[in-house]
Amino acid sequence: MGVLSGKTIVLGVSGGIAAYKSAELVRLLVNAGANVRVMMTRNATEFITPLTLQTLSSNPVATDTFSLTQESEIGHIRLADTAEVIVIAPATADVIAKAAVGIADDILTTVLLATRAKVAFAPAMNVHMYEHPTVAENLAKLRTRGAVIIEPGEGALACGYEGKGRLPDPAIVVAEIEKMLSAQDLGGENILVTAGPTQEPIDPVRFVTNRSSGKMGFAIARAAWRRGAAVRIVAGPSALATPYGVERIDTVTASAMLAKTSSSFPWSTALVMAAAVADFRPANPARGKIKKDTRGLRLEMESIAD
Ligand SMILES: Cc1cc2nc3c(=O)[nH]c(=O)nc-3n(C[C@H](O)[C@H](O)[C@H](O)COP(=O)(O)O)c2cc1C
Known part of the structure; x- marks a missing residue:
């Protein structure tokens, strides 16, 4: 409700x-x-x-x-x-x-x-x-x-x-x-939220991603703002509109999301990690677009946590 x-x-x-x-x-x-x-x-x-x-x-x-x-x-x-x-x-x-x-x-x-x-x-x-x-x-x-x-x-x-x-x-x-109408019980808090998917490049035009919409992280951000917090979202590519009152930093890849989250971390008093960060990425993204007449494509994936 x-x-x-x-x-x-x-x-x-x-x-x-x-x-x-x-x-x-x-x-x-x-x-x-x-x-x-x-x-x-x-x-x-x-x-x-x-x-x-x-x-x-x-x-x-x-x-x-x-x-x-x-x-x-x-x-x-x-x-x-x-x-x-x-x-x-x-x-x-x-x-x-x-x-x-x-x-x-x-x-x-x-x-x-x-x-x-x-x-x-x-x-x-x-x-x-x-x-x-x-x-x-x-x-x-x-x-x-x-x-x-x-x-x-x-x-x-x-x-x-x-x-x-x-x-x-x-x-x-x-x-x-x-x-x-909301209790201002998060007044004075700086809440950092990660939200949405990440995209990991295969080549300059293709990527590997997941089905995260960002809804969860954006809803958390909206609720935290409503309760009086200053809120910053580090968002992967998401079509959702930025919740009113919330600062949004857009990112694409997992490593960029880590960098942006890390640089905002000292500002924050709490971090909520709701993003669906990729676990694997293509190990060797191509510098140029892989031609469509390439016969089959074998992608080597590496773990992102490594
Ligand atoms: C076409 C038109 C548009 C108006 N737009 C505004 C407005 O956007 N803001 C405003 O403060 N006054 C505006 N006014 C002036 C107010 O209507 C006027 O000050 C009026 O006395 C306000 O009455 P109220 O505050 O009792 O509603 C406008 C007047 C006209 C004729």
Whole structure:
């Protein structure tokens, strides 16, 4: 069972262009087994409809503090109390400022003041807005009070500018929520993980390998990061995406994996060796491609441990 299974996550959506990405975020959270309650600022409803988020979350969406039906059916205090984590994604400069000074003039900001749950903000805005000293000061204030600030990504922004301010991929927001729900019992540890297969060359284009996918090592790395460790993976050729927050060093052969692991070893406080390192390799790999019309091919293998 995943970390999010059965957990109540309150998602606050504010009025930025990235509000459309909240639909994907709700879907990922629901698929991971979370009970998702969405609250939106009035301006957020200009960007994405409550109906979309209500349908995806299978729960009523709160948009109005003073609606008679919403207050009796959802209730701002109930939302604040039932949340195990509240995540504001996207968080506008406006909502960040209100949260920093304690303004509670709509459902989202009122719930933020009324809750004892852990809160995360995923700022998303134009790069000049994000770099404005006021926004930086407000974020620093929220961070000091214990809120998690999910760093925006860099790249082309919807407003036409390039720079920092993109809402991170919804999968990253989910990873941050999972971390908030996990005991940080590996905080301060530096965990080195080896993962995946190795490839041992026969010639420059052919190799001997095994069927390791890297799934085990990558899952260990992901879990260690979630529990607060700094994590580095030394990976053989694996098609898997690098887990969020994890540093990845790619290698190909067993000897390269040994070299990279050895050089990271002094950094580590624990080493988990989940890679499927080859036991044998061709003793004399050819320098050039072995011609296909070579009659039969006899490979001499040597033990790698020797
Ligand atoms: C098309 C459009 C896109 C906007 N995108 C953003 C944005 O990405 N981030 C942001 O902080 N504000 C953005 N704004 C400005 C906010 O909508 C505005 O500050 C609003 O008051 C925020 O209200 P809320 O924080 O209550 O949702 C945008 C406005 C418009 C018209």
